[in-house]
Amino acid sequence: MEAWEKDETFLARWLENELTEEELQDFKSGESFSEFEKIRTETSLMELPGFDVDKGFNSLKENRNQSRTKREPARIHPLRKIGAWAVAATILIAAVTSVFYFTINQSTVLQVQTVAGSIETIQLPDGTEVILNSNSLISYDEKTWLENRTLVLEGEAFFKVPSGSPFVVETQNGSVTVLGTEFNVKSRSGTFDASCYEGRIAVAIENIVEELTPGEQVRYSEESGIENRVFEVITEPRWTSGIIEVRELPLTIAVKELQALYGISISNPEVLTDDLFSGSYPGNNLDAALRLVLEPFGFQFEYNATTKELTLFK
Numbered sequence: 001m002e003a004w005e006k007d008e009t010f011l012a013r014w015l016e017n018e019l020t021e022e023e024l025q026d027f028k029s030g031e032s033f034s035e036f037e038k039i040r041t042e043t044s045l046m047e048l049p050g051f052d053v054d055k056g057f058n059s060l061k062e063n064r065n066q067s068r069t070k071r072e073p074a075r076i077h078p079l080r081k082i083g084a085w086a087v088a089a090t091i092l093i094a095a096v097t098s099v100f101y102f103t104i105n106q107s108t109v110l111q112v113q114t115v116a117g118s119i120e121t122i123q124l125p126d127g128t129e130v131i132l133n134s135n136s137l138i139s140y141d142e143k144t145w146l147e148n149r150t151l152v153l154e155g156e157a158f159f160k161v162p163s164g165s166p167f168v169v170e171t172q173n174g175s176v177t178v179l180g181t182e183f184n185v186k187s188r189s190g191t192f193d194a195s196c197y198e199g200r201i202a203v204a205i206e207n208i209v210e211e212l213t214p215g216e217q218v219r220y221s222e223e224s225g226i227e228n229r230v231f232e233v234i235t236e237p238r239w240t241s242g243i244i245e246v247r248e249l250p251l252t253i254a255v256k257e258l259q260a261l262y263g264i265s266i267s268n269p270e271v272l273t274d275d276l277f278s279g280s281y282p283g284n285n286l287d288a289a290l291r292l293v294l295e296p297f298g299f300q301f302e303y304n305a306t307t308k309e310l311t312l313f314k
Helices: 010-015 021-028 033-043 053-067 084-095 251-262 286-297
Strands: 099-103 109-114 120-123 129-132 137-141 149-160 167-170 175-178 182-188 191-198 201-205 208-212 216-221 225-230 243-250 276-282 300-304 309-313
Touching (some): 109 120, 191 251, 201 216, 243 251, 251 276, 276 286
Parallel strands (some): 149 167
Antiparallel strands (some): 109 137, 129 149, 137 149, 167 175, 175 201, 182 191, 191 216, 201 208, 243 276
């Protein structure tokens, strides 16, 4: 790791021409400088759209409060306006990595996001290991983490949590609380799965709290409600090695998860049925995944890579 990578403000200061002469010379002598200089030249030609930060943040607070019905109020951190160069710095980072780290100005809230087809492992300040699935995001407060181990998840992640204070994973569809264990959480498009691999976990969905032991799973969807299931405990879920495994899931929901994983849309979703799908497909090969999920039910398809739109034919 180069020295500048340890400084979260470095790229923004470089873009604003605020580096010291010594910092600038060190940066220019590194292997990454020419690539960043090229990206800066290209992004300087981009016209960034206007954005009302105050309005956006108020909307974010409203959405988070609504998703925490009958829970404690969300903790809101101060937000200050972000300049165009800060956005450009994010573009620079995004251009050279498949996992994005975001900080909001001087806030200590950190967001980590993966792109389609990418699985990343993140180490939290307490030693927790998080394996983050494709098209997923976690956010947490670095500064208070050791006292308040609470994070927000969008998508899917597998957690290996060392013992300590309560560890809480919050999603729009439910939450999981543990002291130290291994478990999997998935929250996408109105569905929620929580599976216990080691120890015990408490799962809260709406007004219901379920305690799970290894091999037990709670599944929730807007269509089917809450279901309790059992599964064979292995070291880690198969998706961590790139294989998505589905068991007895309505095709409509199975395809929604495939959409979320690959970031695609369907032009005519009404043709899908609620027939149950069980099987596996790769997390990094869209064409193979579509064939394995759709063809057993008699569907053919056309995919537009430019618009990322899928059209189904029966």
